[in-house]
Amino acid sequence: xxxxxxxxxxxxxxxxxxxDMVAFELLVERYQxxxxxxxxxxxxxxxxxxxxTQNALVRIYENIRxxxxxxxxxxxxxxxLVNECLNVLRARRVTVDAEDASLAPVAFEQVAAAExxxxxxxxxxxxxxxxxxxxxxxxxxxxxxxEISDALGGVPVKTVKSRLHTARQRLGRKLxxxxxxx
Amino acid sequence: MTGHRIxxxxxxxxxxxxxxxxxxxxxxxxxxxxxxRRRAEEIDSLSQILxxxxxxxxxxxxxxxxxKISALPVRRPGARVIRWFPRSTSGGGMVMAxxxxxxxxxxxxxxxxxxxxxxxxxxxxxxxLGAIGAAKRAQxxxxxxxxxxxxxxxxxxxxxxxxxxxxxxDPATKKxxxxxxxxxxxxxxxxxxxxxxxxxxxALAKSDIQAALSSSELSAxxxxxxxxxxxxxxxxxxxxxxxxxxxxxxAADLKSAFAKSELEAAFAKDDIKAxxxxxxxxxxxxxxxxxxxLANSSxxxxxxxxxxxxxxxxxxxxxxxxxxxxxxxxxxxxxAAAFSRQ
Numbered sequence: 001x002x003x004x005x006x007x008x009x010x011x012x013x014x015x016x017x018x019x020d021m022v023a024f025e026l027l028v029e030r031y032q033x034x035x036x037x038x039x040x041x042x043x044x045x046x047x048x049x050x051x052x053t054q055n056a057l058v059r060i061y062e063n064i065r066x067x068x069x070x071x072x073x074x075x076x077x078x079x080x081l082v083n084e085c086l087n088v089l090r091a092r093r094v095t096v097d098a099e100d101a102s103l104a105p106v107a108f109e110q111v112a113a114a115e116x117x118x119x120x121x122x123x124x125x126x127x128x129x130x131x132x133x134x135x136x137x138x139x140x141x142x143x144x145x146x147e148i149s150d151a152l153g154g155v156p157v158k159t160v161k162s163r164l165h166t167a168r169q170r171l172g173r174k175l176x177x178x179x180x181x182x
Numbered sequence: 183m184t185g186h187r188i189x190x191x192x193x194x195x196x197x198x199x200x201x202x203x204x205x206x207x208x209x210x211x212x213x214x215x216x217x218x219r220r221r222a223e224e225i226d227s228l229s230q231i232l233x234x235x236x237x238x239x240x241x242x243x244x245x246x247x248x249x250k251i252s253a254l255p256v257r258r259p260g261a262r263v264i265r266w267f268p269r270s271t272s273g274g275g276m277v278m279a280x281x282x283x284x285x286x287x288x289x290x291x292x293x294x295x296x297x298x299x300x301x302x303x304x305x306x307x308x309x310x311l312g313a314i315g316a317a318k319r320a321q322x323x324x325x326x327x328x329x330x331x332x333x334x335x336x337x338x339x340x341x342x343x344x345x346x347x348x349x350x351x352d353p354a355t356k357k358x359x360x361x362x363x364x365x366x367x368x369x370x371x372x373x374x375x376x377x378x379x380x381x382x383x384x385a386l387a388k389s390d391i392q393a394a395l396s397s398s399e400l401s402a403x404x405x406x407x408x409x410x411x412x413x414x415x416x417x418x419x420x421x422x423x424x425x426x427x428x429x430x431x432x433a434a435d436l437k438s439a440f441a442k443s444e445l446e447a448a449f450a451k452d453d454i455k456a457x458x459x460x461x462x463x464x465x466x467x468x469x470x471x472x473x474x475x476l477a478n479s480s481x482x483x484x485x486x487x488x489x490x491x492x493x494x495x496x497x498x499x500x501x502x503x504x505x506x507x508x509x510x511x512x513x514x515x516x517x518a519a520a521f522s523r524q
Contacts (some may be wrong), residue, residue, distance in 0.1 A: 024248075
């Protein structure tokens with residue numbers, strides 16, 4: 001599946017490079033959801049996530065000539081998105097309210113679900129940005145360890161594995177009552 | 183086995199990258215080691231919880247991004263840049279076969295109007311297709327009859343008709359034709375090639391075509407972004423240049439279909455406009471078998487039938503034809519082939 005998707009991405013990138021904006025629109029449609037979800041979990045705000053996703057996509061277009069076609073388009077895209085999110089977090093310099101109402105559904109019958117969503121987002125926001133980026137890229141971007149390493153600017157794979165494990169432990173303890181590892 | 187190692191094996195299994203020795207190792211651990219089984223259950227539970235907070239992105243992300251990109255300055259010397267127009271998302275890319283035909287008819291109408299008003303293609307004194315200064319023309323604030331520089335008698339006749347006069351006074355049409363992006367799209371080689379067709383230009387002189395063009399519904403459709411978007415599609419433009427399609431436009435029974443009030447009214451429907459934006463429609467235009475179907479006389483005769491046109495205009499039938507199953511059928515090559523065998 002990945003190989004097929006990569007080939008389609010490569011073909012679309014080729015069309016973009018020849019000036020076909022419709023091809024870029026197709027790439028945006030293909031990746032907007034995972035990119036937005038990574039941004040939403042990184043930033044804890046639907047509005048900020050939408051802005052970061054848009055900015056990242058525009059930067060992807062602006063820099064697409066620099067894209068190494070020997071790499072996977074989506075992992076390269078995540079690198080740009082993560083940088084955008086980290087910039088937002090640096091600029092923000094304050095802890096985001098993890099219970100951002102914009103990320104929660106409002107229907108009465110979904111109150112319980114909304115509470116769970118808020119709890120998950122709060123737990124994510126309590127992680128350091130480094131740990132959060134790894135778990136979010138792994139889960140919402142479905143990136144491999146190597147791709148996460150690439151998206152984070154060359155962090156060693158060993159570090160990725162370690163951060164992912166740590167992030168899972170902290171989330172698990174917070175959300176599922178996992179015990180401390182012995 | 184450490185927690186890190188079991189995590190790594192479980193992630194590799196999820197990615198589909200677990201090699202055979204590692205798969206054996208994981209199976210053994212899960213079978214023999216309660217801690218490994220517990221860890222697998224934990225990671226699965228955590229994944230489910232994280233899944234539960236996944237969001238749908240705002241609907242406007244795609245259009246907002248594409249509009250921002252369209253506003254960027256051209257950075258590559260000599261790059262061909264086609265302005266992006268928003269594609270409708272209503273109906274989830276819905277297309278139905280008969281709407282495709284309406285689309286063809288509307289496209290033909292737009293082309294004919296474009297020939298008449300924008301003067302594409304310019305014809306010089308020797309009668310050959312002349313080049314157009316697209317960028318210069320794109321900056322023109324408004325189009326006037328004096329913009330037309332063609333010696334074709336059919337076009338001249340159309341310019342002198344009441345239809346042309348009404349079109350020139352129609353705000354929606356003027357707005358569309360003075361749009362730089364639309365005019366830039368018209369400057370593409372494929373469009374110009376299509377417009378060079380004698381069949382298309384001759385069609386301008388036909389009274390039934392002119393009657394169709396004069397409808398207010400069609401004028402409104404011309405201002406629709408979805409229809410404009412169709413001109414930004416490479417497949418659509420390429421299809422316009424095909425001889426089969428041009429022959430279909432020129433056929434008497436298709437032109438007769440234009441003149442039917444039911445079809446004119448249908449142009450005003452949102453879902454028909456949306457059809458222009460769909461990838462399926464673009465793909466259909468580009469397929470040779472579909473183009474052959476358009477040139478098929480029995481297919482065109484069916485289109486021109488009053489009962490069919492009336493039926494297609496009914497909301498109930500259009501709703502039924504909007505089903506995903508029908509859309510899937512439309513996108514198959516067998517569907518178009520079936521038409522061409524009629």
